[in-house]
Amino acid sequence: MKIVVAPDKFKGSLSAAHACAAIIEGIRRVTKDAEIVGIPMADGGEGTVEALVAATGGQLRQVKVCGPLGEEVEATYGILGIQRGKESSSVKTAVLEMAAAAGLPLVAPERRNPLQTTTFGVGQVILDGLEVGCRDFVIGIGGSATNDCGCGMAQALGVKFFDKSGKAITTPMTGARMGQAAGLDCGNIDPRINECSFVVACDVENPLLGPTGASYIYSPQKGADGQKVAILETNMTHIIGLIEAEVGKKVRDIPGAGAAGGLGAGMMAFLNGKLEKGIDIVMRCCRFAERISGGQLIITGEGRIDDSTVYGKTIAGIAREALKQSIPVIALAGSVAGEVGRIHDIGVSAVLPICSGPMGLAEAMRNGSELLSRAAEQALRAALIQLDK
Structure with a gap:
């Protein structure tokens, strides 16, 4: 039996x-x-890394990164034991939850303010995965403390943002700094990104902007009052215009673009990420149909x-x-x-x-x-x- x-x-x-x-x-x-x-x-949310590592006989890895408020945190991600064959080599798959580097539990309730938080650490986790040979990435984007459209993540991976004077913005991008950016350049993004696939676990269908978008629906849960929500929406509208012009594609209205403070849009724009339901990703990664x-x-x-x-x-x-x-x-x-x-x-x-x-x-x-x-x-x-x- x-x-x-x-x-x-x-x-x-x-x-x-x-x-x-x-x-x-x-x-x-x-x-x-x-x-x-x-x-x-798991369903792509909290616990996905641990579940997939256990289900595939993989391993956990810790890396010190920039936390949501700029303070150093230790993020844990996984490398799956089941790998995708690719001719004479095999491609490692990294699985990470953005909340490990930029999650709401990392910010004390009295310090929560999505104008000041960043996804920079998420990009640093991806960089660590690249360093150890991972080229397939499974990323859960629930539980964020951020509303920066993934700009912090992109910045960590080499994307340059510039202010109105043409000077590079060197501090991590945040919800507030989205409004200070006058341009960006993706030419210096880590070239290994082009060798990678990014599959994003996303179970919400919110667009990036508008009354059902990232700022209006989710930023109040992250500490934004009505005034901050309005600023975030203005900044998000501004930055996505710059991003879409730079990458040559429109992502703002794709279902899920508004997930994790616009990280869904950022994943699609900067990394050519594909958004899927979390449970579908998990079942595929652990070869569920075959194993049952x-x-x-x-x-x-x-x-x-x-x-x-x-x-x-x-x-x-x-x-x-x-x-x-x-x-x-x-x-x-x-x-x-x-x-x-x-x-x-x-x-x-x-x-x-x-x-x-x-x-x-x-x-x-x-x-x-x-x-x-x-x-x-x-x-x-x-x-x-x-x-x-």
Whole structure:
């Protein structure tokens, strides 16, 4: 019997890799003989690096970079164990979350101001990946503290920005400095960029500008008041005009351009990045369809299952592929809310909460591993009734 274990993280309690281990422990309480394929999962957001490194047998790498406010931070990114063959060589794939270098949690609440934050450190992480031989990049862009259209990132990679006097801007580009730039030159961007592919995990469809764009929708979450939002929108409108003229293509209206304070637009403009749904990228990187082939059961799970689960997140992606291969799916959750019937409709056979009785959130999170193991054990025992027929 082949059982696939493919959970996302249980946020605040278990990483995807730890959740995977806990479910496998529960399965082993039922059967010692089953073939178990563990695939820690993510949806392109927080936890993607750790999940993909674990799922592919890769490695983590730390690098010191410029943080969102210019202070040095240590960012962690991953190098996948599964590589793309390219004639006589193989191409390393780096996976990174922009939040590791420019994320909102790196800025204390009282210091949050997207006029002053930068994605410069994101570019430095990419440079480190280039140095160790990576040429394929998978980049998650959720959780940003920034609203600089990716200009800081581009600057770290060699793009030059100039002020009205024609002098190069040497300090990291920020939301405020977008408005000070009078021109830019991409001629000095690291030439290795042309050898690379950049796939960007993006699950929002906001354009760069306007009432549903980066500044109006997301900068208030990063510390901008109404006056700052207006300045950011003006600066963003100004800088994207300069960028599009320099690179020779229009990106401002492409769905996802407004993600991560315009980093989506910057990735497309400066790096020729391709925006895709995070779960699709993760499943491709870990060869999900291939690895579940021949399975009799998939057990997945995450911290909370609710009405939003059906919209392109981890469990929805797993269920979609499982349906193609006629493999039943059981989903375990720290909490279940909303109409679970909709989750059944996308191919999940059963949704089961892991809490065995009344308990507070702190207790449940503290005992997450054992609760998950017990739930997996009982889920498998129930599934075997049908599978053994």
